[in-house]
Amino acid sequence: MTRAILLVRIQGRVQGVGYRAWVEYQAQAAGLEGWVRNRSDGSVEALFAGTGRRVAELIALCRQGPPSAHVSAVLNEPAQPHQLDLRRPGESFSVLPTI
Numbered sequence: 711m712t713r714a715i716l717l718v719r720i721q722g723r724v725q726g727v728g729y730r731a732w733v734e735y736q737a738q739a740a741g742l743e744g745w746v747r748n749r750s751d752g753s754v755e756a757l758f759a760g761t762g763r764r765v766a767e768l769i770a771l772c773r774q775g776p777p778s779a780h781v782s783a784v785l786n787e788p789a790q791p792h793q794l795d796l797r798r799p800g801e802s803f804s805v806l807p808t809i
Contacts, residue, residue: 714762717789722782747806
């Protein structure tokens with residue numbers, strides 16, 4: 711199994727609808743590492759690390775999101791392992807403050 715680390719930007723009506731909590735739950739259920747945060751431009755940004763298949767499955771789920779969300783775009787790009795350092799100590803997946 712190959713390891714993947716991807717930085718994902720989710721656009722649309724995704725803030726204020728529980729999207730970050732939903733991403734956190736889905737990532738932890740999939741056994742992924744990383745973080746999620748709101749951005750001041752109204753998008754949500756997440757970093758997912760784990761097996762390539764699990765990361766791809768979560769990105770596919772992000773295209774739909776929780777029932778109250780309206781996702782207009784999901785963009786992703788490769789990320790570096792040091793970007794995982796933004797997580798809170800002792801957490802495999804963190805919800806971070808808005809930037």
